Amino acid sequence: MKKALLITVLASVLVMALGFGLVNAQEPVTLVYWSMWNETEGQARVLQEAIASFESTNPNITIDAVWNGRQNQTLVRTAISGGNQVIDLMDQDADQIAGGLMREGFALPLNDYLAQPAEDHEEPLMDVFLPNTLEMFSHDGQIYQLPYIYNTVQFWYDKRVFEEVGLAVPQTWDDLLAACDTLNAAGYAPIAAEGNEPGYAAFYLTELLARLKGPGWLQQAAADPTGEMWRDPAVLDAAQRTRMLWDNGCIPPETLGYVWPQGQNTLAFGTAAMELVGSWLPVELQNATDPEFQWGGYSFPMIEGGVGVTSDVYALLLAFMINKDTAHPDEAFAFLRHLMTDAIQQQFTDASLVGVTNKYIQWNSIIADAFAAASAATSTYGDVDGVASLYSEYLNTILYPNYVSLWQAGITPEEFVETLVTQSAQYWTDHPQS
Amino acid sequence: MKISNRFIILLLLPASVMYLVFFLIPTFQALLYSLYDWSGFGAAPQFIGLANFNELLNDRVFWRSMGNTVGILIVGGIVIFGLAFVMTMMLSSGIRGKKFFRGVIFLPNIIAVIALTTLWGYMYTPRTGLFAAVFDAVGLTDLARFPWLGPDTIFMAMMIAIVWIEVGFYVVLLLAGVDKIPPDFYESAKLDGATDFQQFRFITVPLLSDVISIGMVLWSIHALKVFEFPFSFTGLEPNPGSYTVAVYLYILGFGQRQPIYRLGYATAVGVMLLLVVILVVLILRRVTRRETYQY
Numbered sequence: 238m239k240k241a242l243l244i245t246v247l248a249s250v251l252v253m254a255l256g257f258g259l260v261n262a263q264e265p266v267t268l269v270y271w272s273m274w275n276e277t278e279g280q281a282r283v284l285q286e287a288i289a290s291f292e293s294t295n296p297n298i299t300i301d302a303v304w305n306g307r308q309n310q311t312l313v314r315t316a317i318s319g320g321n322q323v324i325d326l327m328d329q330d331a332d333q334i335a336g337g338l339m340r341e342g343f344a345l346p347l348n349d350y351l352a353q354p355a356e357d358h359e360e361p362l363m364d365v366f367l368p369n370t371l372e373m374f375s376h377d378g379q380i381y382q383l384p385y386i387y388n389t390v391q392f393w394y395d396k397r398v399f400e401e402v403g404l405a406v407p408q409t410w411d412d413l414l415a416a417c418d419t420l421n422a423a424g425y426a427p428i429a430a431e432g433n434e435p436g437y438a439a440f441y442l443t444e445l446l447a448r449l450k451g452p453g454w455l456q457q458a459a460a461d462p463t464g465e466m467w468r469d470p471a472v473l474d475a476a477q478r479t480r481m482l483w484d485n486g487c488i489p490p491e492t493l494g495y496v497w498p499q500g501q502n503t504l505a506f507g508t509a510a511m512e513l514v515g516s517w518l519p520v521e522l523q524n525a526t527d528p529e530f531q532w533g534g535y536s537f538p539m540i541e542g543g544v545g546v547t548s549d550v551y552a553l554l555l556a557f558m559i560n561k562d563t564a565h566p567d568e569a570f571a572f573l574r575h576l577m578t579d580a581i582q583q584q585f586t587d588a589s590l591v592g593v594t595n596k597y598i599q600w601n602s603i604i605a606d607a608f609a610a611a612s613a614a615t616s617t618y619g620d621v622d623g624v625a626s627l628y629s630e631y632l633n634t635i636l637y638p639n640y641v642s643l644w645q646a647g648i649t650p651e652e653f654v655e656t657l658v659t660q661s662a663q664y665w666t667d668h669p670q671s
Numbered sequence: 672m673k674i675s676n677r678f679i680i681l682l683l684l685p686a687s688v689m690y691l692v693f694f695l696i697p698t699f700q701a702l703l704y705s706l707y708d709w710s711g712f713g714a715a716p717q718f719i720g721l722a723n724f725n726e727l728l729n730d731r732v733f734w735r736s737m738g739n740t741v742g743i744l745i746v747g748g749i750v751i752f753g754l755a756f757v758m759t760m761m762l763s764s765g766i767r768g769k770k771f772f773r774g775v776i777f778l779p780n781i782i783a784v785i786a787l788t789t790l791w792g793y794m795y796t797p798r799t800g801l802f803a804a805v806f807d808a809v810g811l812t813d814l815a816r817f818p819w820l821g822p823d824t825i826f827m828a829m830m831i832a833i834v835w836i837e838v839g840f841y842v843v844l845l846l847a848g849v850d851k852i853p854p855d856f857y858e859s860a861k862l863d864g865a866t867d868f869q870q871f872r873f874i875t876v877p878l879l880s881d882v883i884s885i886g887m888v889l890w891s892i893h894a895l896k897v898f899e900f901p902f903s904f905t906g907l908e909p910n911p912g913s914y915t916v917a918v919y920l921y922i923l924g925f926g927q928r929q930p931i932y933r934l935g936y937a938t939a940v941g942v943m944l945l946l947v948v949i950l951v952v953l954i955l956r957r958v959t960r961r962e963t964y965q966y
Contacts, residue, residue, distance in 0.1 A: 311925045314712045314932070336930030341713035432821060433913075434906045436928070491797035494818025497906035499796045508798070629929040632730045633922060638911040645822045660731075669724055 266323070266568050269300045270326040271313050276523040279520075279589035281385070286584065291575045298568050309613045310337050317343070317560070325563040326572070331382050331556040331617045334372040336626035344381035350570040351380060357578045358597075365577055367596045368553060369617040371494060374626070382556035383573045386585065387533070387592035390551035391441055393518045394511035395504070396531040398496040406535040408547075410448075410478065413538050417487035428482065429509035430501040432493040435637035436620075438644040440551070441482070442514050442636075444537035445475035445622050448458060448545035455622035459631055462659030462670065467654055471543075476643055476650030478540075483646065493645060505530075513537065515553055516607035520590040534606035546582075550614035554594070589608040630668070635660050698945075704938040709830065711924065712933030721940035733940060736914040737947075743833065743915065744894040744951070750834050751890065752883075755841040760871060762842070764766035773846065777839035784836075784899040789833040795819040815956045820905075824885065825913060829904055836900070837893075841886050849875060884959035891951045896942060914943050929949075 253472040274281035281304055282426075288300045305312050310329045327338070338344055348523060351363035351371070358364075363371055363380075370384050392407075393417040399406070402423040407413040420427040431437045446455045458466040482488050492500060503509040504524035512518065515538040519532045557576070559569045560583075566643065575581065582595035590601045592611060600608035619625065624632050635657070643653040706724055727733050734781030740749035758776060762769050779787060794801040796818050806815035819828045852875065860870050876883070898917040905913050908928055920931065 267775075308925075310930070318712045330928075333926075333928065333930050337932060340930075342708065343713065351889070431906060432818060433825065433910045434908065435910055436908050491816040491818050493821035494795065494797045496904070497793050498822050499792065499799075502799075506799070625929060629926075630923075630931045630933065633911060633931060634730070638732065640796055641823075641910055641912065647822055661759065663729070667729065 239463060241533060242482065244608075247418050249351050265297050265299065266565050267301055268325045268563075268565060268569055268572065269323055270300055270328075270572075271316075271324050271331045271434040271473060272302055272304050272327070273293060273307055273308055273309040275306045278350055280585065280591065283432055283581070283584045283588055284467065284613075287576055287581045288572075290573050290581075291572050293569075295571065300572065302615060307653055309632055310334065314338065323562075323564070325569045326557060326559055328385075328555060328557045330588070330620075331374050331554040332623075332626040334382055334558050335619075335628050337374070339374065339381045339551060340626075343481040343558075343561055343659045345563065345569075346379040346381060347559070348378075348380055350574075351383075353574075356574045361436055362574055362577060365596060366527060366554060366594050367611050367614070368458040369550075369614055370552070370594050370643050373554065373617055374556075375610060382427070382558050383577070384554035384555075384556040385573075385576055385582070386555035386609055387594050387607075388515040388517055388553040389536075389592065390444070390513065390515050390553065391534040391610060392511045393504070393534050395526075396533040397529070397531070398507075398510045406533070407538045409538050410540045414481070414487065417428060417482075421486050425553055426489045426492075426503060426509040427511065429489045429500050429504040430492050430495070431497045432495045432645065433492050433641070434500075435499050435633075435641050437497065437500075438641055439621050439637065441479055441644075442475060442640050443618075444513070444551060445478055445540070446471060447549055447551070447618060447622060448540045449475060449543040451544045452549050452616050452618040454570045454622055456627065457637065459624045459628050459661075460670065461661065462665035464658040464665070467661060469659040472657070473650055473654050476653045478641075479643055480650060506600070511521070516592055516604045519603045523590065532603045532606075534604065534610070536610055546615070548610075548615040550610050550617045552611070552614070553620060631661075631664055635664050675853045691835060700937050701941055704935055705933040705942045708933075709935035710932045715933065719935075726936065727939055727943060732911055732914065732919060733916070735912065736916045736919040737882045738898070739913065740895055740915045740917075743830065743832050743897055744891060747830055747833055747837070747869075747894055748887070748890050750830070751838050751841055752886070754834065754838050755845055755886075756871075758838070759845040759849055760867075760875075762846060773843060776842050779836040780839050786904050787832070787836060788903040791828075792820075793863060794829055797957065802811070813862055822912065825905070829901060829913070832904070833897070833900055838892075841890065844886050844889075845880060852878050875957065880959065884955070886956050887959065891955060892948055895948050895951065916940060916947075920944070 272281065272284065274284065281474050284302070288302060292298060292300060309327060313324055313327045316324060325372065327334075329337075334344070352361050355362040355365045366384070367387065370387065371380050373384070374380075376383050398404075398420075402419050402425070404416050404419055405412075407416050415528055417427040443455060446458075450469070454471075458469070458472070461467070466504070483490070495503075498521065500509075501512055501514065501522060502525060504518075505522040507527075516534065519526075539545070539547060557573050559566060559573070563569055577595055579595060579597055582593040582598045585591055585593050586598060586601045586604075590603060592600045592604055592607050596612070599605075600611075619634060621636070626637065639648070639656050639660070642648045643650065648656065649652055704716065705717035706720060708719045717861070722838060762772055766772070767895070771919040797803055797818055801820065806812070806817075806923055818824070856874050856878075862872060865873070896917050897915055898921065901913055901915050903920050904910055909922075911916055914922070920937050920940040923931055923940060924934045926932055
């Protein structure tokens with residue numbers, strides 16, 4: 238009798254638990270995701286498939302995606318400040334989120350979620366990421382962004398050209414200058430560049446100072462309220478090396494007239510040999526290069542006397558952020574966990590030819606050298622060594638105009654240093670840091 | 672039948688309400704926001720009085736942007752109206768295919784600006800662009816490699832493209848005015864021995880004064896707030912050296928690729944732009960004021 242009663246009670250509890258479970262499982266949840274992609278882009282198509290597979294395994298969750306394109310964060314801010322729009326998830330360049338919604342306190346901390354197991358691995362999700370990716374934009378020990386696409390800034394080149402002229406990948410600055418001579422002698426424009434693109438020109442300043450002074454120094458110099466850090470001899474050295482690229486014929490003079498994407502097109506057309514740019518370049522040029530084009534990438538060379546090394550990686554990540562005011566944080570993170578599965582991450586790199594942040598995924602072969610750099614990274618730094626996210630106005634009104642002026646030979650390296658010192662001091666007087 | 676004032680007011684009401692809600696109130700709100708330190712989001716706006724305007728006085732990028740904008744206004748205006756007059760005279764001289772040529776000249780006005788910037792960017796490309804091909808074909812290889820979009824010539828290159836796009840609109844405007852001038856005036860002038868230039872100087876220009884005045888005001892407003900072409904002409908991120916005021920306002924307020932987000936300061940830039948527009952329009956109205964001719 239006792240046994241029958243026990244069975245009855247247990248069965249009732251089980252039925253009730255199942256009943257609650259079913260009710261909970263069927264409670265419909267709609268997540269609103271605003272995307273940085275346009276609907277027809279390769280990355281968007283992978284996301285659409287990821288959404289479909291997530292919805293099929295979580296039938297009570299619907300993801301309502303809005304494909305905004307690159308102005309996404311601006312649109313998200315406008316929508317949220319309007320007060321009527323609930324946005325649970327958004328994605329954008331991690332640097333931009335760090336300087337925007339994250340800095341403004343609208344990002345949900347993800348540490349607890351990241352400590353939970355991955356969807357397809359037993360280890361915690363945070364251990365699935367490539368080194369120094371999750372931590373790049375952490376603040377006070379909290380991680381607010383989930384990076385899912387990984388771009389490295391490197392010299393991208395056609396291996397066939399290097400083989401044809403007998404060039405090895407430059408390991409040092411002197412190697413790079415020697416490579417320029419060899420390529421010039423063979424009739425190639427050694428380095429393709431855009432003449433008028435502040436962000437692309439600043440890759441050189443960032444890399445030169447990262448190699449000379451180590452990652453993080455440029456960011457400190459930008460934040461120096463006296464501006465005196467710009468007097469460090471390394472800055473003049475970096476400025477002189479910038480001009481050296483032009484004056485030694487590494488960058489042909491007509492480059493001044495190239496507006497993006499005209500410079501990079503010279504690489505695709507085979508007139509130029511390499512370009513310092515993000516690992517998105519092979520994707521952007523895939524319809525312009527001939528089918529035999531063999532992409533290679535190498536990190537910015539070491540500079541004698543500098544403290545930076547080639548395993549310091551200039552990383553430009555794309556990341557998701559969950560709105561801290563979302564009513565469905567668990568479901569939102571469940572979707573992000575799904576995005577980090579090997580299958581979805583493999584799809585990103587196979588279909589969109591981009592790098593991804595899951596350490597188990599081999600990137601597409603055309604960006605294999607970017608994967609090698611990302612896997613071996615001993616440190617990573619963001620856009621303009623973090624200046625883009627932390628001091629964006631300073632970057633746009635002081636650093637970019639002066640560096641572009643140096644880039645275009647409007648000022649000398651010495652004038653570049655002096656101008657930075659005086660304008661930085663004035664800027665920080667007008668904009669005291671809190 | 673006399674229409675009552677009430678009926679007129681009733682008819683005007685919907686448009687007036689829309690004007691009030693979508694223009695006047697936001698304009699006054701903008702004036703207010705220019706006195707605040709505000710990102711446009713998140714933390715509450717902080718009242719800072721005229722500090723934004725004070726900062727503008729020392730803002731090199733703002734003044735450079737203003738210089739570029741005024742350059743477009745003045746240089747562009749002179750060239751556009753000069754060309755528009757020449758084309759108007761040619762088209763109204765009895766030329767065959769007037770409608771065809773008018774349509775061709777106006778065509779750039781109906782093409783998306785992004786397409787036009789791409790087209791002009793291609794034309795200016797060293798080595799592989801259209802101009803380079805032409806120069807190469809005639810043996811001018813140095814010119815074929817000349818960086819037209821380099822720092823010394825990018826403004827001129829942009830002006831040429833803007834003039835090419837805009838001139839059609841003003842040709843159509845002036846042509847409409849010229850078509851209304853009675854042909855008798857010109858016939859009489861010819862009988863009196865007036866040259867073509869004298870006919871232009873003493874008949875066309877005076878009788879077109881209203882049209883010219885409106886055209887100049889329209890160009891001034893358009894030039895002072897020009898945004899799309901300079902924004903998209905210089906690549907992924909506009910070089911700060913080629914900002915116009917409207918581009919700088921956008922970068923400051925809405926970020927583009929950089930998360931600056933200083934909407935209060937950007938609004939102060941907008942207020943300055945509004946003041947400049949009002950000033951220029953007032954000057955133009957005063958300069959172009961003259962007696963109207965009835966014909």
